[in-house]
Amino acid sequence: MKLKKVLLGLFLFIAATSFAQQEKKEVLFTIDGNPYYTEEFVRVYNKNLDLVKDDSQKDLDNYLDLFIGYKLKVNKANKLGLQDGKKYQSELKSYRTQLAKNYLTDTEVTDELLEEAYERSKKEINGSHILFMVSENATPADTLKAYNKAIDVRKKALAGQDFGQLAVQYSEDPSAKDNKGELGYFSVFRMVYQFESGAYNTPKGEVSMPVRTRYGYHLIKVNDVRDNRGEISVAHIMILKPRKEDAAEEAKAKQTIEEIYQKLKQGEDFESLAKQFSQDKSTAPAGGKLNKFNSGELSSVTFEDHAFALNTPGEYSEPFQSEYGWHIVKLIEKHAAKPFEDVKDEFENRIKRDDRSKLIAASMNEKLRVKYKVDRDAKVYAKMLKMLNEKVYEKSWAVPAESDIYDKTLLTINGEKELKVKPFLDYLASHQTSVAPLKPLSKYADAVIDKYLDEQIAIYYNDNLEREYPEFGIVMEEYRDGLLLFDLMEKEIWEKAKIDTTGLEQFYKNNIAHYQWKERVDVDIYSSTDESVIKKTRKYLKKGKDATYIKEKLNTADKVAVIEKVGVFETDNEVLPKQDKYKEGVSGIIEKGDYYYVVKTNKILPAGSKTLEECKGRVINDYQQYLESTWVDSLKSEFTVKVNKDVFGKVKKQLHQ
Structure with a gap:
């Protein structure tokens, strides 16, 4: 792959500055009648001027000859059909997908979400919640019912009733019966985005309005807000809590941890004691060391609080009991909150994986809807609508076997891309479970069409990036050519030089003066x-x-x-x-x-x-260069090249100014 990068380096990643665009493209030369323009030649020349070490290649006549040679090879590759190879197509597609990523997202919204996440990461919230479950695709009536329940309970909380008791009584989160809805401390990315936003937007001591997530409606009470404690690295020695309630076993566990603590006070090594006695099998072999964590990341608030209470590396706690057993914790290192630039990439990846990504997609969809006009054929739509029935609400509707409108155009994007009836109905049938059961059927169909259009417009936009963004098209065209050239060189030159033993021996004999001890x-x-x-x-x-x-x-x-x-x-x-x-x-x-x-x-x-074996590597390299130099001459005979001398003269004057 390194070799490929070296080969393509001359023609990849276009510089932002380029030759002043002419109102009318001028043809610099043709190969078998196919035109190549001054714009591309000048752009590539300027881009590579500082990279070229050989001054002869900076000479415009020599550079034009090199450029024509490059284009001849690309023409040869196309003539051989290398552009149709599966490996080539796959690599080209993979590269385009990577390059397109920056064009397929709303960077403005992404930046806003990054800034918001970083600011939130500076604080930790201690919150409680009450959940009123309702499906994402519930009917409007069911959704309103859950919302009204939440409002009624909120009124009780605001009237002074204990929030924990209300959670026990009304929350549909099964854990509420035990924890009274308490969630402990958490920071950014620990909860679903809508819940996180509800918590961070609610003042300390207050109860939020109902917050909608994919689980239903939540009432959130913010109990406390504190500065983020950062991350911490610790080791621990653990004696497990007995599986069954047994006073004798519990006393024995406590005695064991106290004996270990005494050994530590006597100066024995923490790591050695952890390896010998800790019953946490996942950390004992490593001397009790845990992966670094932050608040809310572990399932034990007690453990976290004892860990963060330590201040000096090497300091260890007195024995304490958590839900899981007895522990002694030793501080290894406290890690302060990182600056924005250090967490930017990590935060951006996390944003792409959680519900925030839907906001970015929605914003992009909205911009594309404004950018591209969409026409819907009302008559075709009306006929299509008659094919739907109440089974869509039961998620059991199927596309009818036949119809005279299947090949009719239902939607047109930007006056170019036509979307037929049948593909849309297939989409509708496969997405019945992902759309709310709106009534009447026309509203249901509109909801599906909106979802379908967002996807199709995004596909249309992606397919036309080369036309929308000239710089994208330039990079893709040059990568396409460079990749073809690599495959061609491998086929015609590099492999040939390695396997053509007769030709290699003859070349060695003809040039033996260059291979002397x-x-x-x-x-x-x-x-x-x-x-x-x-x-x-x-x-x-x-x-x-x-x-x-x-x-x-x-x-x-x-x-x-x-x-x-x-x-x-x-x-x-x-x-x-x-x-x-x-x-x-x-x-x-x-x-x-x-x-x-x-x-x-x-x-x-x-x-x-030197014998051929003593210098074979160098001979092969020289033979490859020889084959390439003579090959270009043969390509000039195979293809007809015509250079527009007058246009080239103008290019020289402009570049020498």
């Missing part, structure tokens, strides 16, 4: 920072001792006094300590910087030709 030496090089060690090494070498013997004599388990390097090197290689003349045998002591060397020259190899 200088004089080389086969040597053993010994080095040390201690001159006395190298002197001893030289004596051993003179006696015919080998590297194993020398290192056994001079090196110890604690210190490597001498090290050796073996190989065949050209005599001007910097690895070699410099000598006036190389000859077989053991050299004198050579000093270089902080090191001392002695060299045993085993053999002197005269200058001469």
Whole structure:
């Protein structure tokens, strides 16, 4: 993939500044009659001017020749049908999807939601709620009934009745019977967005108006608001609560945690004690360490409060009891709230995953509805409406087998995209469970059409991004060409150079003067920072001792006094300590910087030709370049290229100004 990026780099990611647009496009050259314009040539030239290191490529005549060569290759790729390859189509589609993302969302609304989320993240809310359940797609009557229930209970709360008792009596959240609707502290992204907004928009001590979520209506009471405590990293030692109520077992658990606490006070290591005694099997092997967390993230408020009460890293709590057992918590680190730039990407991803994304989509849909005119054929719609019946309210309606209006146009987007009756009815049949059962049927159909239109307009907009945004079209066209070129080069040049052994050997023979060894030496090089060690090494070498013997004599388990390097090197290689003349045998002591060397020259190899195997990588690379250079010439013969000299002359003057 890196190679592909290098290849495409010349033609990707257009700079914002470009050649002044001419009122009328001028053709710079044609290939088999297909026009290529000055605008593209100048844009690419300016964009790559600073990237080109070879000054010859900055010359406009040379650059035009390179540009024509590039376009010839693209034409060849299209001629071979490479644009129809499944792999090519898949990669192109994947790239377009990534590039289109920034065009398919309402960035203004996204930025507002990001700012709102960050501001909310600075605070933690302690809240309670009462839930009145009602389906998202409930009838208006059922929805109103749930709303009125919520209003009645809110009046009781405002009149002074205890909110917790009201939750026990009226909340349809099953947990309310035990927790009286209390939710503890929470911050941004911990609740569904509508609930979160209701909580953050309600003053401390007050009860909200009914808040609608996908679960129904909520009354929210804000008990407290405090600054966000940030995130915390802790370790803990835990003794589990007995499964059954047993006073003796509970006493034993308490005694065990107190004994562990005493060991800590005596100076024993927290991590070691956690590994030995903690009954939290998921954290004990890691010395009790938990993943970092913030308020409301754990299921135990008691545990969180004891953890956040610690202030100094290494400090640990006294034993305390939670819903799950006994704990001792040690503070590892407190993590302060991060600045906006540090959380922006994380928050943006979370926004895309929760209900906020619906706000972004709704805003985008609204803008596209204004942008594109939609026409509905009233007569066709009226006929289509007669095909619906009451079964849609039972989620059991099916598309009739036949109809004379199935191929009729029901809707037209922007005067171009026609939406037929049959695809819409198929959509309606598959979305019966996602639309509220509005009555009469005409209202139900309108609701489905609105949903259908939002999706189809978004598809139409996406399909026309190249036309809507010229810069998008330019990048896509250049990526399309660059990707084709990569596939073509792989097919015609790179693979051929690797498998064409006869051609490679002939190229090697024809250019053997470029593949020559200088004089080389086969040597053993010994080095040390201690001159006395190298002197001893030289004596051993003179006696015919080998590297194993020398290192056994001079090196110890604690210190490597001498090290050796073996190989065949050209005599001007910097690895070699410099000598006036190389000859077989053991050299004198050579000093270089902080090191001392002695060299045993085993053999002197005269200058001469490299074998193909010795330089195959370089030969293949050179052969590829040779094939490409001759290939462009052959492409010029295969295709007819005509350059408009007068237009090119004007381009030169404008670029040289």
